[in-house]
Amino acid sequence: MSTANAEAALQTAFREEWGRVVATLIRRTGDWDLAEECAQEAFTQALTSWSRDGVPRRPGAWLTTVAGNRAIDRLRRQARGAELAEGLAREQLGNPPEDEEDEPEVIEDDRLRLMFTCCHPALALEARVALTLRTLAGLTTAEIARAFLVAEPTMAKRLVRAKAKIAGAGIPYRVPPPELLPERTSGVLAVIYLLFNEGYSASSGDQLIRAGLCDEAIRLAGVLRALLPDESEADALLALMLLQHSRRDARVDAAGELVTLEDQDRGRWHHDEIAEAEALLAGGGPLTTPGTYRLQAEIARCHVQPQTDWGRVRDLYELLAQAVHSPVIRLNHAVAVAMAGDLDAGLALVGELAQRGELSGYHLLAATRADLLRRRGDTAAAAAEYARALALAPSEPERRFLRRRLDGLVLE
């Protein structure tokens, strides 16, 4: 077995098994730091062992056992850990690394426990996000710090504090009981979607790591979906993210400029991902009492059809606006009303939003108004709004896009 093969196997194992190994060790030891450190050591040892002896048949089980042995060694060296170590050792005996029998997958539950614990609402939102990336996805503290544009010591402190709170405040390591499950599940979904959006917006920060956040979010949603097969909102969130992510290569042109949906080269969309999303949504049943991710996914689905059905988009946004009180959703609703054929009504809705002042300072309010005015042929008013949007836009690519639109107006 070559080192290159072992490295490749290890990379795959890291993506697939890191969260599982850590989650199981946390359950067995109750010690988050110990779990992370021992998982790290197991992966390091794997590189040597696998290059020499070949990749084990069940890499996940191998890694879990080796990490468990490391934990036993460390605990035996601590006075207070001796008892825990012996319990752990007995558990390990029944679970040899090259066990040929496929045991029932109780391990799956550990990852679900870990997800719910990382996303516990008594932790600050930023801590939930960081903890999920560190313990479930295996990103290093430095990577997470870079993704969120904070100094590494700040991020390290955030993680230490979150773990101290879990242990100190008695946050249970478990899948919540039925009465808490719906609320806590939506909390986990919110963290995953936040991760995705951090990657998707990519307006600042390390582009490569941020794009990786989208992949991680999609992967975590897939895991959650597999673990909670009855949760239709998990399906919907995965579909939503797949649909948005499928357009990643078309959103920016060769020169690095933003391309709007209607001008995107559809040949550059990832149609396999769109098909996967369509299949997920097809399993969701009729839209009788849709969740908010389902509605957003259905909207995203309209946007990847050969012809966007703006009437349907408008109706979906109407439902979404009823479920979620958000001025941004109402802005999107206004756009859909305009695009569905009633430009004046759309503009009037945008005007109402502007008057309420909830979106003052939001460049997309001005940009939307400008776009609708442009479509109506109201060049002078559109130019004024583009100028306003330009002054508010947070990133250079967006400013360049708005400038091009503004220049285009003069030519028209």
Added chain:
Amino acid sequence: VNYLLLICSDGDSTEEQEAMMRENTPSWVEEMEGRGVRLLGRQLDGPETAKTVRVRDGEMLISDGPFAETKECIAGLDVLECENLDEAIEVASKHPVSWVHSIEVRPFFDYDERPGAFAPETIPADAETSMRYMLMMCLDGIAESTEVEDEVVRDANAWHERVAAGGEYVYGHALQHADTATTVRVRDGQILLTDGPFADTKEFLGGFALLRCESRQRAVELAAEHPLARFHMVEVRPFWGA
């Protein structure tokens, strides 16, 4: 796991809300005692009755009012024994004060982590009726040197022994760092959680002692004798109706 619930007032409340809280609190007490999760609790006198005690260079300095100068203030406490934080949050969210103001949930300090420190005995049966003053040990968030910490632990042990021997000590406990706090509010039927204490101040509650001493003067004296008064400060608050 034991938790201290700090029943907090955010300041403004209407007479209607006051009446609602007064009316509903007894049934909360009854329910939680019945479940065996509430061990002890009582309402405090208003913040205007608070005295904050410091000892600097051997001199006792007393100021009027609570340790933290915010419009939020501590109005009462309950001691819980719960399965985990989820249960403590559930119990707090059923307390009518959380529907108007907020309740901070603070886990007890684990004395196993500091061998040799005074570990409190069980809560006496007559604790709730006999306790008259609460001492709140307030820390300023700046870590002390190991020497100072050891000195505080040693002197606090002696203080506990002395006050208990004199029959004036009812119960008390150290709390975990304020970073482990969770603040519970219920608005429109939704439980809203905040990571951290109810008021955003650099000072925070590090522990408490419940006393049955005769007078406020005596409570202030005992507060001044506690080692934390030398390095930080101790707030003295009478219980309501005591």
